[in-house]
Amino acid sequence: MHILAIEGLTKRFPTVTALDRLTVTVGPGVTGLVGANGAGKSTLIKILLGLLPVSEGRAAVLGLDAFTQSAEIRRLVGYMPEHECLPPDVSATELVVHLARMSGLPRTAARERAADVLRHVGLAEERYRPIGGYSTGMKQRVKLAQAIVHDPKLIFLDEPTNGLDPRGRDEMLTLIRRIGTEFGISVLVTSHLLGELERVCDHVIVIDSGRLLRSSAITEFTQATETITVEVEEGADALAGRLAELGQTVTPHGRMLLVKVRGPETYDAVRDATADLDLCLIRLEQGRNRIEDVFRGEAAHV
Ligand SMILES: Nc1ncnc2c1ncn2[C@@H]1O[C@H](COP(=O)(O)OP(=O)(O)OP(=O)(O)O)[C@@H](O)[C@H]1O
Numbered sequence: 001m002h003i004l005a006i007e008g009l010t011k012r013f014p015t016v017t018a019l020d021r022l023t024v025t026v027g028p029g030v031t032g033l034v035g036a037n038g039a040g041k042s043t044l045i046k047i048l049l050g051l052l053p054v055s056e057g058r059a060a061v062l063g064l065d066a067f068t069q070s071a072e073i074r075r076l077v078g079y080m081p082e083h084e085c086l087p088p089d090v091s092a093t094e095l096v097v098h099l100a101r102m103s104g105l106p107r108t109a110a111r112e113r114a115a116d117v118l119r120h121v122g123l124a125e126e127r128y129r130p131i132g133g134y135s136t137g138m139k140q141r142v143k144l145a146q147a148i149v150h151d152p153k154l155i156f157l158d159e160p161t162n163g164l165d166p167r168g169r170d171e172m173l174t175l176i177r178r179i180g181t182e183f184g185i186s187v188l189v190t191s192h193l194l195g196e197l198e199r200v201c202d203h204v205i206v207i208d209s210g211r212l213l214r215s216s217a218i219t220e221f222t223q224a225t226e227t228i229t230v231e232v233e234e235g236a237d238a239l240a241g242r243l244a245e246l247g248q249t250v251t252p253h254g255r256m257l258l259v260k261v262r263g264p265e266t267y268d269a270v271r272d273a274t275a276d277l278d279l280c281l282i283r284l285e286q287g288r289n290r291i292e293d294v295f296r297g298e299a300a301h302v
Pocket of ligand 1: 014082
């Protein structure tokens with residue numbers, strides 16, 4: 001079954017078309033929804049949650065109709081909104097217990113479950129302090145905890161790394177991957193930073209001005225390129241010369257050399273040339289596309 005099935009979805013605001021005949025399906029696992037600011041990511045999530053009416057089209061979430069069955073959908077789905085929306089005067093524990101109770105859990109179960117999810121997202125003693133004094137990273141963790149407290153089948157995470165420093169981003173992404181794999185919850189996570197979803201997603205959907213640019217497994221984005229990267233401790237110029245003599249096509253790239261792969265003999269040539277010149281080889285790596293490169297290439301054709 002598809003987790004999401006979206007067909008011809010269009011959303012027009014008075015001055016802008018936020019979604020333009022969007023058709024895409026999403027399977028289980030962690031899916032990235034990528035697009036620049038204003039591409040239509042938040043609008044799509046709000047429609048799927050039944051919070052915004054659409055102009056045209058259809059959408060199903062976990063097999064339920066997004067327009068007529070939104071109450072059932074919200075029971076099965078967790079949502080981490082993009083913007084700051086937390087009450088400053090209550091603690092994370094109070095808030096998450098309250099939301100667990102609102103989703104139908106009895107008092108004791110709600111307390112236990114809230115303690116569990118706050119631990120999972122890495123909030124320790126500070127969970128008893130008012131949220132107003134939290135850092136951005138801690139607030140993002142509270143928003144994530146409330147999204148999973150009712151044990152949903154699917155969560156929508158809208159720009160969860162927003163405002164975080166590199167370490168905070170890294171920790172948040174690791175957490176998202178764990179939720180997707182260890183807890184078995186399907187995830188739709190949005191970002192305007194193309195590269196950051198590479199590590200955590202199984203599948204990526206790219207939208208631009210409300211239109212679908214691409215929907216592919218992450219492996220298709222990051223498939224092997226036809227170059228290998230070679231790095232030696234010293235003597236890169238000599239190595240480049242020797243490889244050229246051996247008939248290889250070499251391009252210097254900073255301290256490294258990019259060598260076009262003609263076949264297994266290219267690897268043999270690198271091995272023989274480094275051995276002949278008595279160089280210390282510190283990297284020999286198959287090149288991979290980066291998701292940004294693919295997107296840039298495709299965006300250029302839109
Ligand atoms: N309630 C609204 N009224 C009018 N226009 C809106 C409304 N909500 C969104 N828009 C417009 O629709 C377009 C898509 O917005 P949306 O918030 O979905 O983008 P986004 O991809 O989530 O970007 P961001 O990451 O900046 O939130 C934008 O041009 C935005 O200005």
